[in-house]
Amino acid sequence: MALRAKLPKILIHLVLILFGILCIIPLISIISVSLSDETTILKNGYSLLPQGLNLHAYAYVLYKPVQLLNALKVSLLVSVFGTVVSLLVSAGISYVLSREDYKYKNKLSFYVFFTMLFNGGLVPTYMLISKYLHLKNTLWVLILPYLAIPWFILILRTFMQKIPHSIIESCMIDGASELRIFFRIILPLAKPGLATVGLFTLLQYWNDWWLSLLYIEKESLVPLQFMLYRMINNIEFLTRSTNMMPPGMNNVVVPAETARMAMAILAAGPMLAVFPFFQKYFVSGLTVGAIKG
Amino acid sequence: MAKATKNRFKNTQHKKSLQLTMLALPAMVAIFVFSYIPMAGIFIAFKNVNYEQGIFRSPWVGFDNFNFFFTSSDAWTVVRNTLGYNIVFIAVGTLLSIIFALLLNEIMSRKVLKAYQTMFFFPYFFSWIIVAYMAYSFVGPYGIVSGWLEDLGVNFDFYTETWIWPFLLIFINIWKGLGYTSIIFYAGILGISQEYFEAAAIDGANQFQMIRKITIPLLMPLITIMTLLSIGKIFYSDFGLFFFVPREIGQLYPVTQVIDTYVYRMLRQSGDIGMSSAVGLFQSLMGFAVVLFSNYLVKRVNEENKLF
Numbered sequence: 001m002a003l004r005a006k007l008p009k010i011l012i013h014l015v016l017i018l019f020g021i022l023c024i025i026p027l028i029s030i031i032s033v034s035l036s037d038e039t040t041i042l043k044n045g046y047s048l049l050p051q052g053l054n055l056h057a058y059a060y061v062l063y064k065p066v067q068l069l070n071a072l073k074v075s076l077l078v079s080v081f082g083t084v085v086s087l088l089v090s091a092g093i094s095y096v097l098s099r100e101d102y103k104y105k106n107k108l109s110f111y112v113f114f115t116m117l118f119n120g121g122l123v124p125t126y127m128l129i130s131k132y133l134h135l136k137n138t139l140w141v142l143i144l145p146y147l148a149i150p151w152f153i154l155i156l157r158t159f160m161q162k163i164p165h166s167i168i169e170s171c172m173i174d175g176a177s178e179l180r181i182f183f184r185i186i187l188p189l190a191k192p193g194l195a196t197v198g199l200f201t202l203l204q205y206w207n208d209w210w211l212s213l214l215y216i217e218k219e220s221l222v223p224l225q226f227m228l229y230r231m232i233n234n235i236e237f238l239t240r241s242t243n244m245m246p247p248g249m250n251n252v253v254v255p256a257e258t259a260r261m262a263m264a265i266l267a268a269g270p271m272l273a274v275f276p277f278f279q280k281y282f283v284s285g286l287t288v289g290a291i292k293g
Numbered sequence: 294m295a296k297a298t299k300n301r302f303k304n305t306q307h308k309k310s311l312q313l314t315m316l317a318l319p320a321m322v323a324i325f326v327f328s329y330i331p332m333a334g335i336f337i338a339f340k341n342v343n344y345e346q347g348i349f350r351s352p353w354v355g356f357d358n359f360n361f362f363f364t365s366s367d368a369w370t371v372v373r374n375t376l377g378y379n380i381v382f383i384a385v386g387t388l389l390s391i392i393f394a395l396l397l398n399e400i401m402s403r404k405v406l407k408a409y410q411t412m413f414f415f416p417y418f419f420s421w422i423i424v425a426y427m428a429y430s431f432v433g434p435y436g437i438v439s440g441w442l443e444d445l446g447v448n449f450d451f452y453t454e455t456w457i458w459p460f461l462l463i464f465i466n467i468w469k470g471l472g473y474t475s476i477i478f479y480a481g482i483l484g485i486s487q488e489y490f491e492a493a494a495i496d497g498a499n500q501f502q503m504i505r506k507i508t509i510p511l512l513m514p515l516i517t518i519m520t521l522l523s524i525g526k527i528f529y530s531d532f533g534l535f536f537f538v539p540r541e542i543g544q545l546y547p548v549t550q551v552i553d554t555y556v557y558r559m560l561r562q563s564g565d566i567g568m569s570s571a572v573g574l575f576q577s578l579m580g581f582a583v584v585l586f587s588n589y590l591v592k593r594v595n596e597e598n599k600l601f
Contacts, residue, residue, distance in 0.1 A: 008500075012396050019393070020412035022468065026427035027415060029437060033430055045440040046430050093320035096313045103310045108317060113601075115328040117525045118581045121573025122556055123566055124334025125327070127348060133326075145327050148320040178312035207420035210532065229422045229537065257435060264426045271418050279411065286480045288515060 027268075034058070034262040038255040057258035061266065067219075067227065068266075074139070075224040079205040082143040086201050087194060089147050094156035095186050100165065116150045126214060141215040142223065146204055152197045158287050159193030160186065196285030199278040206271055224267045231260060338571040348566075358571035367555060375551040379527045381463055387520055389471055391512070394478035395504060413472030421533025424469060428538050432461070458539055458548045466534055474519070481515040482508060517591055517598040525584035528576040529553060552576055 029048055033041065037052030044051060061068065096102055097109055119125075135141040163186065171181045187194065212226035222230075334348075341354045362368055393413075400406045419427070431438045432451035442449045451457060489507045498506070530551040539549040550558075552572060560569045584600070592599040 009399070012399050016393075016396055016400070016409050019471070020409055023412045023415045023472065026424075026430070027419075029430045030423075030427055041435060045435040045443075046433075046437050047440070048437060089319045089323060092316040092318075096317040099313060102313050103306075104314070108321075110601075111321070112324060115324060116522065117584055118332070118577055119328060120331025120334050121570055121577055122553075123337055123560070123570035123573055124331040126560075127334060127337070127566075128326075128331055144323065147327075148323040150324075153320070172309075178309055178316065182316055203418065207418075209420060209422055225420050225422050228420075228426075232422070232425065232537070232540065261426065261430065264423050268419055268423050272415075275411070275414070275418065279407065282410070283476060283480050283483065286477055287484060288477055288481070288518060 030261045030264050034258055034265050036258055038258050041257050057255045057262035060255050060259045061262045067222075068263075070220060071222055071224045071227040074142075074221055075206060078139060078142045078223060079202055082146060082205040083198060083202045085143070086147045086149075086152075086205075087198050090149070090153050090156055090197065090201075091187065091190065091194060092182070093148065094153050095160050095182055095190075097153070097157045098160035098163070099168075112148075112150050112153055129215060136215045137218040137221060139221065142208070142211050142221075143205075145211060146201070146208070149201075149204070152200060155200075155286065155288055156190070156193050156197050159196075159285060160190055162287075163189050192281035192285035194285075195278050195281035199275070202274065203271060228263055228267050231263060335570065335574050335577075337566065338574040340567055342566040354567070358567040359575065361568050362572050362575070367550070370547060371550050371552050371555045374548065375528060375530050375553075378459075378462065378466075378530065378551065379523070382466055383520060383523045383527070385463070386467055386470060386474065387516065387523075389467060390474035390478050391509075391516065393471060393475035394482055395508065397475065397479045398482050398508075399500075410472070410476060413475065415472070416469040417473045419469070421531070421537045424465065424533075425537035425540070428461070428465060429540075452540065452542055453544055455545055455548045458545055462534060462538065462549070465538060466531065469534075477519070478512065478515065481512050485511045513595075514598050518600060521584060521587055521591065521600040524587050525580050527583055528580040532557070 025048070029046065032048055032050040033046050034057050035050040035053055035055070036046075036057075037054055038056065040051040093108070093112065097105060097112070099105065102108070129141060129145070130136040135144070167185060167189070168181060171185055176184070207225055208223070209225040209229055212221075212223050213229070216222060216226065337348055338358055339353055339355060340348065340351045341357070342348055342351045346352075397406065397409060400409065416424070430436055433439065434450070434452075436451075439449065439451065451461070485508065489511070490503055493503050493507060530553045532553045535549055535551045535554050536557070539545045542549075556569045556572050559565055559572075588600045
């Protein structure tokens with residue numbers, strides 16, 4: 001009887017644990033490969049556990065990492081700057097949309113969310129950015145197009161709608177300006193929402209390859225993800241300018257397979273490290289409400 | 294006197310909306326530049342663009358670009374792939390997300406819950422390029438799954454077999470998005486007032502009855518929003534999934550080429566601007582039509598749940 005009562009619980013945990021494992025196994029597999037010995041890998045194939053634990057792949061990737069460091073610099077700069085600006089810009093419009101008493105609320109709502117349903121398509125956007133705005137091969141092109149993403153605005157606005165209007169009203173009675181209310185009252189109160197959307201925005205910038213695929217040809221502006229893409233078929237990209245093996249590894253095979261996975265780990269790592277800081281706010285910040293005004 | 298007060302009130306009101314508009318302005322500008330100006334560029338679809346004359350002076354060709362696309366042998370394949378995958382993604386993805394949200398809702402211990410959420414969110418953190426590497430580490434020539442199959446005496450080259458890719462792509466897409474969408478639905482469930490459940494418990498309702506009669510109906514607005522938004526994107530695909538994960542292997546195109554990758558490759562390879570924008574316009578208009586229609590259907594069933 002006791003077992004029968006517990007059975008559903010056990011089943012639920014079983015399903016969740018299985019999927020949880022499924023979610024982390026691929027990460028474990030690429031970590032294992034990156035730590036494995038290249039010749040063993042070539043002989044036996046990949047496995048979930050490292051074969052012949054060593055750091056050759058990382059030594060290879062990090063030896064004279066001129067291009068790697070440059071890509072890291074581009075990614076960091078774009079992600080940090082982009083996230084801060086985008087969050088401010090999105091929070092501004094989200095707050096305005098959350099104000100029931102704003103005169104043009106419905107019109108503004110339509111203006112923002114219509115772009116989720118209709119857009120001009122790849123070609124006109126590409127023409128505009130490259131031919132008319134001349135943003136090709138600049139850092140700006142990696143930042144500006146993602147400044148105001150309607151989906152994130154929707155999440156933030158829904159969160160801000162939950163802030164009681166009486167707080168705003170009492171500030172107004174005290175004579176605070178709208179700007180002051182926004183910066184002093186709303187932003188601190190919207191912390192969970194801002195943290196959640198902030199994390200999404202950070203990921204959006206950090207993981208982006210789309211903008212660099214279209215608009216970046218200059219070597220010095222290649223971000224990490226794009227560099228990783230070019231290495232899918234050609235590990236040499238990494239060491240083109242410094243075509244050498246680290247000292248002491250001269251008689252070893254070029255660790256092409258393992259180095260690729262080491263690079264993937266280096267590119268994914270920072271975001272995984274950042275997650276715990278956001279998790280506290282996560283579920284409460286992630287509510288999505290109706291689009292209609 | 295009364296008039297003066299009214300005027301002053303009107304003035305402060307005016308000042309307030311002005312200040313609020315200023316707050317919204319930066320985002321309005323960004324959206325205008327990167328979303329609305331390109332919309333004006335849809336006329337390119339009706340032109341035969343050549344570089345000497347530029348896009349404005351190139352000759353008008355009516356619907357030639359559209360004809361050219363729809364009479365090509367690729368049109369059917371890419372439209373079928375795009376719609377087919379999306380329908381499966383929406384149906385299976387939504388269903389599984391709701392199920393997982395409900396399962397998560399049964400977990401009482403905060404620590405365990407957090408552990409699950411963290412694990413489920415992992416895939417969302419990886420870019421499609423990293424996911425492509427991961428897929429390769431399983432099904433590539435040295436891959437783990439390929440190795441297992443080899444041990445069983447089967448020599449299976451995933452990157453040349455077309456039939457397996459629909460399954461792989463559906464699996465990978467669901468795997469990557471499930472944590473994210475299930476947490477959105479889970480947050481929605483948390484928003485439901487506990488009073489309903491307490492009242493139902495007093496009336497002797499069991500867990501399944503509560504889910505059927507309380508959770509699902511109250512979650513319906515959110516489910517509808519999410520589904521309608523996905524339906525609006527039914528003619529678009531996750532470019533990264535279809536471009537990076539199956540790699541650039543032409544042999545697999547019959548099952549991996551979707552409208553987005555087709556337009557991109559066409560643009561890169563042949564530089565056919567007119568036709569690419571014709572396809573883009575087709576995508577936008579069809580998606581818009583489909584979402585208007587589904588919203589109309591939703592409205593007829595339940596006015597409350599409509600998207601707009």
